[in-house]
Amino acid sequence: MLHHVVTRPNYDRASSVDEHPIRMEPALPSEIEIKLDLSSEALESLLGSDLLGQPDEALQQSSTYFETDDRRLSEKGFSLRVRSTGASHVQTVKASGPAKSLFVRSEWETSIEGNEPVLDHTSPLISEFGPELEVEAAFTVFIERRVWNIELNGSRLEVVVDRGDVVSGNRRSPVQEIEVELKDGDPKDLFIFIRKIDAIAPFRFGIQSKSDRGLALLDRQQFMFKAERLDLERNIKASSAFREIAASCFRQFRLNEEILLQRRNSEALHQARVALRRLPLRSLCSGRS
Numbered sequence: 001m002l003h004h005v006v007t008r009p010n011y012d013r014a015s016s017v018d019e020h021p022i023r024m025e026p027a028l029p030s031e032i033e034i035k036l037d038l039s040s041e042a043l044e045s046l047l048g049s050d051l052l053g054q055p056d057e058a059l060q061q062s063s064t065y066f067e068t069d070d071r072r073l074s075e076k077g078f079s080l081r082v083r084s085t086g087a088s089h090v091q092t093v094k095a096s097g098p099a100k101s102l103f104v105r106s107e108w109e110t111s112i113e114g115n116e117p118v119l120d121h122t123s124p125l126i127s128e129f130g131p132e133l134e135v136e137a138a139f140t141v142f143i144e145r146r147v148w149n150i151e152l153n154g155s156r157l158e159v160v161v162d163r164g165d166v167v168s169g170n171r172r173s174p175v176q177e178i179e180v181e182l183k184d185g186d187p188k189d190l191f192i193f194i195r196k197i198d199a200i201a202p203f204r205f206g207i208q209s210k211s212d213r214g215l216a217l218l219d220r221q222q223f224m225f226k227a228e229r230l231d232l233e234r235n236i237k238a239s240s241a242f243r244e245i246a247a248s249c250f251r252q253f254r255l256n257e258e259i260l261l262q263r264r265n266s267e268a269l270h271q272a273r274v275a276l277r278r279l280p281l282r283s284l285c286s287g288r289s
Contacts, residue, residue, distance in 0.1 A: 033181040034194060035206030042201035043161070043176060049200045052159065055146040061085050062142050065214050066117050066135040073135070078125065079211045080135060082115050089115050093123035094211075139168035139214035143175065152193055155185025159193075166210060168217040175213065177206050207254045224267035225255040227278065249279040 038046070046052065063083040067073050073080060079094045093108040108123040119125055119133055126133060143164035150157040158181045166173045178197070182190045197203065208216075216222070230248050232241050253275035259268040 032187055032190060033179055034190065036178040036180070036194075036197065036203040037206040038176060038178060038201055038203045040176065042203060043163075043178075046178075046197060046201040047161070051196055051200060052148050052150075055161075056149050057145075057147040059085055059145045059147070060143075061145055062140055063210070064115065064137050064140045065211055067138040067218075068129075068133070068135055071215075071218075072129060073125075074211075074215055076128065078128070079209075080117055080123075080125065081211070082112070082117055084115050089113065091117055091123075093125060095124070139166055139217055141166050141175065141210045141214065150193065152189045153186070155189035156183040157181065157185075157190065157193055158183055166213045166217060168214060171217045173213045173217060175210060178203070204257075205250075205254065207251045223259060223263065223265050224271045225252055225259075226271060227252050227274070246279060249275045252278075 061083055063081050066080045066082070077096045079092075079096070081092050083090050083092065089112050091110045091112045095106045110118070110122050112118050117135060119135070121127065141164065143162045146161045148159040150159055158179075160179045160181075162175055162177050162179070164175050166175060180190060180193060180197075228248060228251070230244060232244060236244075253272050256268040256272040256275065259265050260272060
């Protein structure tokens with residue numbers, strides 16, 4: 001489908017004062033969130049414990065993700081979805097990777113009518129890809145979601161348990177995860193709560209978004225993952241660079257760990273070892289033992 005829009009200035013893009021002398025929109029706070037992957041048994045143990053109790057909210061949701069036929073959105077670090085909850089429809093555009101650093105904020109959320117995306121200047125897609133951008137449904141996520149609002153040491157946390165499937169054609173990927181987000185307060189309380197979960201139910205840190213899972217269904221099945229390209233800003237601080245590199249190493253390890261546990265693939269084992277070897281090497285390069 002072709003969308004014609006009226007061009008207007010886009011002040012969400014990060015830039016210098018000289019480029020945009022008028023006031024830019026204030027930066028929105030970034031999410032502080034941890035994703036956890038649990039087995040069915042571990043999740044049942046957690047839900048049956050006294051840690052969470054009864055959920056504050058229970059929802060049935062479906063989220064359809066849209067892409068171009070040549071996958072330009074994901075290649076440039078963008079995702080576009082429409083989430084339907086009852087009669088409500090919310091469109092979300094997210095920027096990740098190199099695309100994230102181009103903007104003051106990295107997520108644009110808009111209520112829309114119907115379950116088809118609206119491509120206008122409430123998000124950066126038109127400015128990035130042009131007014132003739134055409135997208136189509138790529139995959140859909142069907143989720144049973146439960147939400148808890150937790151107060152801990154004066155901090156406010158949101159705990160979300162998602163169960164369901166990502167579906168593309170006749171392929172599907174199960175989803176069984178917990179997201180714990182700090183809404184307000186001290187970040188250390190987020191980790192205190194994560195430790196409380198760990199005392200009840202074993203988990204692995206999640207590194208795949210639902211969008212990642214859906215895109216994997218569109219591709220041929222992979223049996224190992226090499227290190228992904230990492231683009232660092234020229235003037236990045238050493239501590240920030242180390243965090244980015246460490247996160248990349250961890251992601252490579254976890255992706256290969258999943259394959260290794262399921263298929264005992266030797267190439268996945270090799271790449272998992274590569275990820276672990278990269279981490280101490282980067283530690284030495286940063287001047288740390």
